[in-house]
Amino acid sequence: MSTARDTSARDDILATIRRSLGVTGREAPRRAVVAERLAGAPAGVVPARGQVEGRARLELFIAQAEAALATVAEVEAPGEVPAAIAAYLRSHNLPATLRMGSDPRLSALPWDDTPLEIAIGPSDGRDLNAVSHAMGGVAESGTLALVSGPENPTTLNFLPDNHIVVLDAAEVAGDYETLWARLRERLGKGAMPRTVNWVTGPSRSADIEQTMFLGAHGPRRLHIVLVGGGASGG
Structure with a gap:
């Protein structure tokens, strides 16, 4: 189970990574790329068995x-x-x-x-x-x-x-x-x-x-x- 201490440690690690990359995570182009990737994720393989009406x-x-x-x-x-x-x-x-x-x-x-x-x-x-x-x-x-x-x-x-x-x-x-x-x-x-x-x-x-x-x-x-x-x- 996650705790406040765990969350703080995670945030510290992510903040360190962002500093090393010179980004904040709030840049509009980066957020747009992520949103586009989530919205346009391709569907996986769907079995044919259920494809009846x-x-x-x-x-x-x-x-x-x-x-x-x-x-x-x-x-x-x-x-x-x-x-x-x-x-x-x-x-x-x-x-x-x-x-x-x-x-x-x-x-x-x-x-x-x-x-x-x-x-x-x-x-x-x-x-x-x-x-x-x-x-x-x-x-x-x-x-x-x-x-x-x-x-x-x-x-x-x-x-x-x-x-x-x-x-x-x-x-x-x-x-x-x-x-x-x-x-x-x-x-x-x-x-x-x-x-x-x-x-x-x-x-x-x-x-x-x-x-x-x-x-x-x-x-x-x-x-x-x-x-x-x-x-x-x-």
Whole structure:
């Protein structure tokens, strides 16, 4: 962890380098060159697998997520999400309790139409079930992008045994690069979240004999509710 003393030492070293070069670091031409290089950085190699459109992209996302041991349910409208979550918990004989953050997309849903008991705020490790709203999904790997903040506390990603994630179908991108660009465009410098978590399937680990253990470092179940994907073909 960086300390004030570390920062001072770093600043001293950089100041020495600048003096040796005869620059301050504030020269307009030098700053322009750096800004241009950052803005015009070439994209890396993007796998072809995720470069599909429409329903094909969603089918790829679902297949990859399920291959990583997540489960996926599809609903057509946001209002159907609470009932889908209640059905999922019931099907796994789990209590009708659910913790969430202050995300307005979740707060606006008709939770009162279900028997679910809702708690708001970060988890202290005693919650069995939690729900988050993803910023987006990556089709090429079935990965969820979750940004930290009071709307979707990071503790909900890791502490409860069962993590349910709501994902808008329109937010599923083909590749990671597209989601990173979307995040920068929407939030930008000075407003970026403290943490971006890329989650692929439930937490799992294997010993030297390759025996799989679920829930090794986080949730043992990851369930995705995909909203508005047109599974019925409409």
